[in-house]
Structures are given as C-alpha cells and as structure tokens.
Amino acid sequence: MATSKTLSIRISTQESFYRHLWRDSFFRHGFSPPEDDKKIDYKIECRRRLQLFRNLMKGSKGGLSYFNLPNRYFYFVPVTPSENEYDDEIYTPPPPPPPVDFECFSFVLTSPGTSGEMLFLDPFDGSFVLQESCTDNAVATDEAMMEQAMTDAATVIRQRETLGLESLREEHIAGAVIEESVFRNNNIEHYQRDPSQVLMDLEDYLNINLSEYFFLGRNHDNEEHHSMTNNVVLRDNDEVEVNFLGIDAKPILVDGVMIGTMAAISRSFCCNSRGWEEPKVCSEIITWKRSINSRNFGKRSVCRFRSVFKKFELDPVFERIYVMFPFNEGPFRRFDLPFLNEETNHVGFIGGSCIVAAYSLQTYLNISHDEDYRQKKEEPKYFLNPDFVLRCSNPVSAVNVLPGGEIVLIGTVTGDLEIWKTGSPADVSRINVLNVNFLLNEKFGTNLFLKSISSEVNMRTEETLHGQNNRVDLPPTDSVIEGEDIETSGISHPVSMTISSFHFAAHRTIDEVGFVTLHYTYGKGAWLFIWKKCKWNKFEICATINLPLSPRQKPRIHFDGRRLIVCGQDHIGMILLIYYVLNSWEDLDSFTAVNQKTGDGGVTDGEVVKFVNCVRHGGLGGFAFYDSVYMTANERYVVVNTKTGHMLGGGATPGTDGLLVIDLQDHIA
Numbered sequence: 001m002a003t004s005k006t007l008s009i010r011i012s013t014q015e016s017f018y019r020h021l022w023r024d025s026f027f028r029h030g031f032s033p034p035e036d037d038k039k040i041d042y043k044i045e046c047r048r049r050l051q052l053f054r055n056l057m058k059g060s061k062g063g064l065s066y067f068n069l070p071n072r073y074f075y076f077v078p079v080t081p082s083e084n085e086y087d088d089e090i091y092t093p094p095p096p097p098p099p100v101d102f103e104c105f106s107f108v109l110t111s112p113g114t115s116g117e118m119l120f121l122d123p124f125d126g127s128f129v130l131q132e133s134c135t136d137n138a139v140a141t142d143e144a145m146m147e148q149a150m151t152d153a154a155t156v157i158r159q160r161e162t163l164g165l166e167s168l169r170e171e172h173i174a175g176a177v178i179e180e181s182v183f184r185n186n187n188i189e190h191y192q193r194d195p196s197q198v199l200m201d202l203e204d205y206l207n208i209n210l211s212e213y214f215f216l217g218r219n220h221d222n223e224e225h226h227s228m229t230n231n232v233v234l235r236d237n238d239e240v241e242v243n244f245l246g247i248d249a250k251p252i253l254v255d256g257v258m259i260g261t262m263a264a265i266s267r268s269f270c271c272n273s274r275g276w277e278e279p280k281v282c283s284e285i286i287t288w289k290r291s292i293n294s295r296n297f298g299k300r301s302v303c304r305f306r307s308v309f310k311k312f313e314l315d316p317v318f319e320r321i322y323v324m325f326p327f328n329e330g331p332f333r334r335f336d337l338p339f340l341n342e343e344t345n346h347v348g349f350i351g352g353s354c355i356v357a358a359y360s361l362q363t364y365l366n367i368s369h370d371e372d373y374r375q376k377k378e379e380p381k382y383f384l385n386p387d388f389v390l391r392c393s394n395p396v397s398a399v400n401v402l403p404g405g406e407i408v409l410i411g412t413v414t415g416d417l418e419i420w421k422t423g424s425p426a427d428v429s430r431i432n433v434l435n436v437n438f439l440l441n442e443k444f445g446t447n448l449f450l451k452s453i454s455s456e457v458n459m460r461t462e463e464t465l466h467g468q469n470n471r472v473d474l475p476p477t478d479s480v481i482e483g484e485d486i487e488t489s490g491i492s493h494p495v496s497m498t499i500s501s502f503h504f505a506a507h508r509t510i511d512e513v514g515f516v517t518l519h520y521t522y523g524k525g526a527w528l529f530i531w532k533k534c535k536w537n538k539f540e541i542c543a544t545i546n547l548p549l550s551p552r553q554k555p556r557i558h559f560d561g562r563r564l565i566v567c568g569q570d571h572i573g574m575i576l577l578i579y580y581v582l583n584s585w586e587d588l589d590s591f592t593a594v595n596q597k598t599g600d601g602g603v604t605d606g607e608v609v610k611f612v613n614c615v616r617h618g619g620l621g622g623f624a625f626y627d628s629v630y631m632t633a634n635e636r637y638v639v640v641n642t643k644t645g646h647m648l649g650g651g652a653t654p655g656t657d658g659l660l661v662i663d664l665q666d667h668i669a
Contacts, residue, residue: 032113057612072144076645079658100657104246114636129195149181262316301361317405327353357386400502411499505561513561546602556631576615618647638662
C-alpha cells in the first residue's frame with residue numbers, strides 16, 4: 001500500500017522525467033537557451049517558440065499567398081532629441097523633430113531568444129543606453145492598442161477587490177482603462193520610460209581627456225620623439241572631431257551554455273591635417289560585460305589604435321577583438337604591396353590588407369582628471385600591440401568569430417573562405433581554405449564560370465601591369481573579379497565572389513546548423529550562400545539565393561539556424577524576405593509541408609531552404625538611395641530603422657523617423 005510519502009516521491013519523479021523530456025525536445029529544436037532555466041516550463045516554452053516562427057511565415061502553409069503580418073504586430077518608436085518636450089503649464093507644441101540619420105549600426109538586441117532588451121546609440125546626443133524592451137516608448141497601432149487595453153481592463157476587473165475598486169461597475173473600470181490607454185498612445189511623449197542603464201552619456205563626451213589619445217604639443221615640444229610622433233601630437237588650437245563607428249552585442253557561450261553578454265561601442269577621433277601633415281587620427285573600442293544573473297553591465301574594457309579600423313568583431317569568451325584595417329592604412333600598411341599571382345594572373349594587395357589582428361581588451365581605470373590636464377605630462381593609454389595576427393592569402397573582405405571564440409571565419413575578395421583556430425595565442429593555425437568559385441564549379445558541374453573570371457582578370461592584369469611609366473595602377477577591390485552575369489545550366493551566378501559578411505546562429509555551432517555568406521556588389525546585386533557540413537565532414541554550398549532586391553541598397557541579414565530574414569529594397573519599396581532553413585530533424589514535417597515553386601524568392605535549391613513569406617508595410621520605408629538601412633532580430637522581435645513611422649496607423653506620433661518594431665508574440669492567439 002502506497003503512503004503519502006511514496007506518492008509524493010512518485011509524482012516528483014514523474015514531473016522531473018517529463019520536464020527533462022520537454023527540455024531535450026526544446027534544445028533539439030535548436031531554440032536559444034532561456035534566461036532562467038529553473039523557472040521555465042519547457043513544454044509551454046517549446047510551443048511558444050514554434051508559434052513565434054509560424055507567425056513569421058503566416059500564409060505559407062499549403063502554398064505561398066504572401067500575406068503581410070497582422071497590423072497589430074507593428075510598433076513605431078520615434079527617435080527625437082531629448083530637448084523636444086511639451087511645456088507642462090502652457091500647451092505649446094514643439095517644432096517638428098529633425099530627420100534621423102543612422103550613420104552606423106546604432107541599435108542591437110542583446111538576446112538571441114525572446115527578450116526585447118536592446119542597446120541603443122542616440123544619434124543626437126551620443127548617449128549609449130540599455131533599454132529594458134525595444135517597445136518602450138513605442139506607439140502601437142490602433143488594433144494593437146485596443147487589444148492590449150482590453151487585456152489590461154480584464155486584468156484590473158479580476159483584481160478589483162485587491163485594488164479597492166469593488167464598488168465600481170465592470171464597464172466603468174473597463175472604460176477608464178481603455179481611455180487611459182488611448183490617451184497614452186496618442187501622447188507618448190508624456191510617458192517616456194527611462195533606460196535601465198546608461199553606459200555612456202553626454203557627460204562622457206564633454207569630459208574626454210585628449211591626453212589619453214594624443215600627445216599634447218605643449219608638453220612634448222622639446223621631446224626627442226616629437227618628430228617621430230608628429231602625426232599624434234596635438235597643438236593648442238587643434239580641433240578634434242569624434243565620430244561613432246557602430247555598436248555590437250554578443251552572448252558569452254562556454255561549452256554551449258550562455259553565461260553572460262558583452263556590449264561594445266566604437267568611435268574615432270580625427271583632427272584635420274594642415275598641408276603636408278598626415279591626418280591625426282585614432283580610434284577605440286569600449287566594451288562592457290555582465291553575467292547571466294546580472295541585469296546591468298559592469299566591467300569596462302578598452303582598446304585603442306593609431307588609425308581608424310575598417311571592421312571589428314568581438315570575441316566575448318577570450319575578451320579579444322579582431323580588427324581589419326583598410327588598404328594603405330593602419331599599423332600594417334608598410335606591408336601593402338601589389339603582387340601578381342602567376343597561377344591566376346591576379347593583381348592584388350599582399351600585406352596589411354591581408355592581415356586580421358587580434359587584440360586583448362584591457363580593463364579601463366576611470367581616473368578623474370583635473371580641468372588643467374594639458375599642463376600635465378601624460379602619455380596616451382591603452383594603445384596595445386596585437387596578441388597575434390592572421391595572415392591571409394588575399395585581401396580580407398569579411399571576418400567573424402564563432403560562438404565559443406575558438407574559430408574565426410575570414411572571407412577574401414577572391415572568394416576564399418579561411419577557417420582559423422585561435423583559442424590559444426600559442427597555437428593559432430589555419431584549419432582549412434575553401435574557395436567559392438571551386439565549390440560552385442563542383443556543384444553545378446561546369447568550368448565556364450572560372451574561365452570567364454580568368455579571362456577578364458587576365459585582360460585587366462595586362463592593362464594594369466603595362467601602364468605608362470611602368471607604374472602599377474591598383475584597381476578597386478571588387479573590380480578584379482566583377483563582370484557580367486553568366487548563365488550556367490539555366491542558373492544565373494554573380495561574377496563577384498567577394499564574401500561581404502558571415503551570418504550564423506549566436507547560440508549554436510556551425511557544425512550543427514551551418515552558416516550563411518552574403519556576396520554583394522553595388523550595382524550588380526546580392527547573393528546568399530547556405531553552407532552546411534556534408535557527410536564527408538566538410539562544408540559545402542547546399543543552396544544559393546539570388547536576392548530579388550535592388551542592387552543599389554546593401555541588404556541586411558539575420559540568420560539563427562532556422563529563420564533567415566533579409567531586409568532590402570525592391571522595385572516597389574522596402575521589404576522583408578523570410579526564408580525557412582532546415583534546422584534539424586524536428587523541423588522535417590513542417591519544412592516538407594511548405595509548398596514552393598521553383599525560383600520563389602531567388603532560391604535555386606529547395607532541399608534545405610524555402611521562401612515562405614514577404615512583408616511589406618507602410619511604416620517600412622521612406623529611404624533615399626544614400627540612406628543606410630539597419631536591422632536586428634531574434635526569435636520574437638524584428639527591429640529596423642524607418643522614415644515613415646507616421647504611416648503605422650496608430651496614435652499621433654511626434655515624428656516620422658525612428659525604429660519599426662515587429663513583435664511576433666500574438667497576444668490574442
């Protein structure tokens with residue numbers, strides 16, 4: 001006969017068994033790890049994550065109907081100067097807010113899962129803040145606002161006894177809550193939520209100590225090294241311009257477990273040159289770290305350079321940054337020399353532009369300085385030597401660090417994909433080199449592609465090397481490999497194989513779900529290649545996507561192993577293209593159920609990727625050809641910048657420029 005004690009043990013054991021079962025199912029689907037593993041119900045969470053993806057590809061089951069997402073999914077976050085405020089005593093509307101131009105990547109979601117937490121760089125005052133949710137200070141559509149108001153009203157009615165409202169009728173309570181929601185949505189400027197943390201603000205800009213970046217002329221006029229460092233010595237009347245270069249955030253993954261997050265911001269310092277002088281420039285990258293159990297970022301680190309870098313990538317596990325510099329600039333420019341590859345007759349740049357340098361971050365000591373710091377003899381700080389350098393065979397066009405920090409992917413202008421092992425500085429080695437041209441030739445069984453490239457490069461090489469006065473005129477980066485499209489077996493391939501960027505899941509390895517490379521040439525168009533490991537344990541191109549977008553606007557890509565989201569512009573306007581990439585065996589049934597016509601979305605091979613939806617909206621667009629478009633996304637949210645936020649159809653918005661947020665969590669499903 002079972003006692004109460006044995007029954008409780010059996011129930012506890014059974015609950016533990018089913019929780020473990022659903023937990024395994026959750027991770028087999030490849031979802032991003034939850035923020036709190038102990039409190040989560042994996043059965044509910046697994047269904048919720050699957051529903052989020054179904055909401056993203058609405059209308060694709062049983063045939064593509066290209067339904068736009070429901071209007072209630074869209075929110076608009078106006079970006080205006082903080083000085084634009086209403087007078088509380090006298091109602092005087094402020095002047096129209098100025099246009100917003102994001103000159104660099106200025107917003108990024110911190111989590112690859114379902115959190116709406118977002119880092120934001122204000123384009124007006126340069127403040128760098130952490131927002132609890134990307135929908136803070138957002139204007140909802142009328143549909144979304146009314147749905148949320150009715151949900152809030154129902155909650156208040158259920159809790160009216162606790163709130164001391166039992167004497168009021170239900171319809172009166174509901175009317176008051178709905179009226180408040182409508183007023184808030186139409187006067188969002190009165191309900192601004194403060195950020196949860198301010199990492200940098202205007203005071204940081206005003207209190208910059210230039211002696212940490214440059215030698216000051218007053219203190220070094222008589223130094224012997226003055227002539228050697230003339231390009232970094234500031235005079236009293238020199239003016240320094242500070243520009244932001246972008247922000248980033250990456251989860252810290254150790255053995256597949258997310259243990260924290262690293263945030264970064266980069267900026268440059270430039271003083272205009274005079275006549276024969278070289279420009280006085282430097283740049284820096286500042287990072288912050290936090291653990292998974294902390295809400296705010298703490299440890300601050302920094303690394304500085306005597307030139308402006310072209311691109312950087314974070315390695316949050318080993319606290320490194322990988323930096324690539326432009327041709328003829330940076331610490332390795334003395335190695336920049338033209339060369340002729342006799343095998344391919346290819347003219348390229350060997351040396352500095354073929355180098356990716358790895359630097360360790362140094363903890364920043366925030367020491368207060370007197371206003372009279374120019375009178376003190378101080379040296380520039382945090383200018384470090386690289387831990388090691390990665391010398392590539394051709395000029396580098398893209399670099400990224402895989403989760404875990406032990407593998408680095410590097411792309412070149414000639415289509416080489418180099419895989420480097422960089423965990424320990426003493427054991428840095430190049431694991432493999434894959435060539436896009438060769439793999440495409442092998443996959444489609446033709447050598448016309450390579451012949452066309454070889455003939456064009458040969459012709460340009462001949463013209464270049466035999467110019468006037470035997471001078472070598474170096475061609476642009478893409479010009480040595482660009483040309484007209486070639487028709488191969490009915491499939492159009494781009495001639496330029498330059499790898500523009502890498503995209504992969506932030507919480508999984510590329511051995512599990514592969515990765516995506518973007519190949520973009522201005523005026524020619526963009527292609528995406530889906531890479532996965534084959535049965536021989538080698539990476540191969542499993543599918544190609546010829547993006548049906550304007551070649552004048554570089555597309556933005558998000559890939560997490562399952563959803564592939566492309567933000568770009570076509571002949572109608574701005575558009576989001578949604579692709580479904582086969583992620584695991586758990587997705588096989590739903591992936592097979594998607595019917596796709598050949599060529600839909602530019603897909604040339606539907607075995608591993610299918611085009612499932614395209615999203616257009618009046619609140620997405622308003623860009624000129626010279627405007628930059630940026631996007632950040634995770635499993636729940638998609639955030640892009642926009643200039644037509646007032647067309648969202650919501651309350652009275654205080655501006656037209658800002659962020660368009662898509663929340664895939666359907667509150668009425």
